[in-house]
Amino acid sequence: VAVNGQLIRSKHKRKFNTYFGVVSVYYQPDGVSVTVSTDSIAMTDGSNNHTFTWQATADITQDGVRISIVRNSQVxxxxxxxxxVMVLLHRVWKKNPVNVDFLGVYIPNNNQYSPLVHGLIGQFSREPLPEVSVYDIHEGADPLKKEATMEVKGNKLLVTRGWQKDYRRDTRRGSNVYCWFIHNSGKGFIDGHYTDYIVPDLDSFLQMP
Known part of the structure; x- marks a missing residue:
C-alpha cells in the first residue's frame, strides 16, 4: 500500500503556505488506486475507471478496497x-483572495502495518516508536507562542508552540489542537531530508532506507 500526497499552495504572493490538493492510496496486490482531489474521487482498477463527485454519499467496494464517501465532507x-485513511474536504469561499480548497489527511493509530512500513507515516508507526521529550519551555518572540527544546532520535530541536485545526468533528470551524511546530522542514525529526520523500508519481513506492 502506498499513501502519497500532492501539494498545492495558497494564492498569497508573499507567504508560501502549502496544503494537500490530492491524496492517493494505491493497493498494489490488486492494482487498485484511489485518487482524492478537491474536485472528485477517482478509483482505477486495471482498465476500469470510476469517478465520483463530492455531491453525493456513496459506498463502494472493489477487490478488498472500500471507499466510503460522505457528501461534501469526507472519504x-x-x-x-x-x-x-480518512481524507476530509475543506472548502473555502470561492472568491477568497488567498485561501484555496484543500484536503486534510487523518491516519488512525490502530492501523495494522507490516514490519516493513516506512516513509513519513511508517517511521512513526512501527515499533519501537521514537521517544519524544519536550523541556525548557520558555517565552518566545511571539508572546502567544512559547518555545522549547524537543529531543527526538538523538537530536535537540528548537520548537514553537502553536495550534492546528482538527476538522473531524466540526467540518466548518474545526477545533484547535495544540502542538509543537518543528522548523526547517522537519530536519532532525524525520529520517533524512524532506526531499528524500519526493516520489515521481502518486502511485510510486518510496524506496526502503
Whole structure:
C-alpha cells in the first residue's frame, strides 16, 4: 500500500503556505488506486475507471478496497479492513483572495502495518516508536507562542508552540489542537531530508532506507 500526497499552495504572493490538493492510496496486490482531489474521487482498477463527485454519499467496494464517501465532507479508504485513511474536504469561499480548497489527511493509530512500513507515516508507526521529550519551555518572540527544546532520535530541536485545526468533528470551524511546530522542514525529526520523500508519481513506492 502506498499513501502519497500532492501539494498545492495558497494564492498569497508573499507567504508560501502549502496544503494537500490530492491524496492517493494505491493497493498494489490488486492494482487498485484511489485518487482524492478537491474536485472528485477517482478509483482505477486495471482498465476500469470510476469517478465520483463530492455531491453525493456513496459506498463502494472493489477487490478488498472500500471507499466510503460522505457528501461534501469526507472519504474513508479501507484496505482489507486493517488499514484506513480518512481524507476530509475543506472548502473555502470561492472568491477568497488567498485561501484555496484543500484536503486534510487523518491516519488512525490502530492501523495494522507490516514490519516493513516506512516513509513519513511508517517511521512513526512501527515499533519501537521514537521517544519524544519536550523541556525548557520558555517565552518566545511571539508572546502567544512559547518555545522549547524537543529531543527526538538523538537530536535537540528548537520548537514553537502553536495550534492546528482538527476538522473531524466540526467540518466548518474545526477545533484547535495544540502542538509543537518543528522548523526547517522537519530536519532532525524525520529520517533524512524532506526531499528524500519526493516520489515521481502518486502511485510510486518510496524506496526502503
Amino acid at each position: 474513508t479508504i479501507t484496505i482489507n479492513n486493517n488499514i484506513q
